[in-house]
Amino acid sequence: MKNIILAILFLLLILLLNCSDSITNPNTPFALSDTVKIKYKETVHHEKENISLTFNSLISDSRCPIGVLCVWEGNAKIGFKFSNQNNSVNFSLHTYRNFTRDTTLLGYNIKLISVSPYPHVDYSYSANQYQVEVVVVRE
Numbered sequence: 349m350k351n352i353i354l355a356i357l358f359l360l361l362i363l364l365l366n367c368s369d370s371i372t373n374p375n376t377p378f379a380l381s382d383t384v385k386i387k388y389k390e391t392v393h394h395e396k397e398n399i400s401l402t403f404n405s406l407i408s409d410s411r412c413p414i415g416v417l418c419v420w421e422g423n424a425k426i427g428f429k430f431s432n433q434n435n436s437v438n439f440s441l442h443t444y445r446n447f448t449r450d451t452t453l454l455g456y457n458i459k460l461i462s463v464s465p466y467p468h469v470d471y472s473y474s475a476n477q478y479q480v481e482v483v484v485v486r487e
Contacts, residue, residue, distance in 0.1 A: 399456065413468050459484075
C-alpha cells in the first residue's frame with residue numbers, strides 16, 4: 349500500500365514539473381536589434397544589458413476586423429513596462445501610423461512592429477491570446 353502511495357506521489361510530482369513549462373518564463377532572453385515576440389503578460393530579458401520588457405496590457409484593439417468594410421484601419425494600443433537595474437517605466441505604443449509606434453526610454457528605442465491575432469468579424473479573442481512583435485535598439 350505504501351508503494352502505491354509513493355508511486356502516485358511520484359507521478360503527481362512529474363505532472364507538476366511538466367506543467368511548469370507552460371508558465372511564462374520571466375527571463376525569456378532576447379537580442380538587441382532583433383524582432384522579439386512577447387506573449388500577453390510575458391517578460392523578456394536581456395542579461396548583458398540587464399533590461400527587461402513586459403507586455404503588460406491590451407489597452408484597446410479597435411483595428412478594422414477581417415470581414416468588415418471600415419472607414420479607417422483602426423488601432424491597437426498596447427501597454428508595456430520597461431526596466432533596467434535602477435528604473436522601471438510604464439508606457440504604451442500603437443499600431444496606427446499616426447500615433448506613437450516607438451519610444452526611447454532609458455537609452456533604448458522600443459518599436460512596436462505588430463500585434464496579433466488580427467481581429468476577425470466572426471471571432472473574439474481574449475487578451476491571453478495576444479502577442480506583440482517589438483524591436484529594442486540601444487541608442
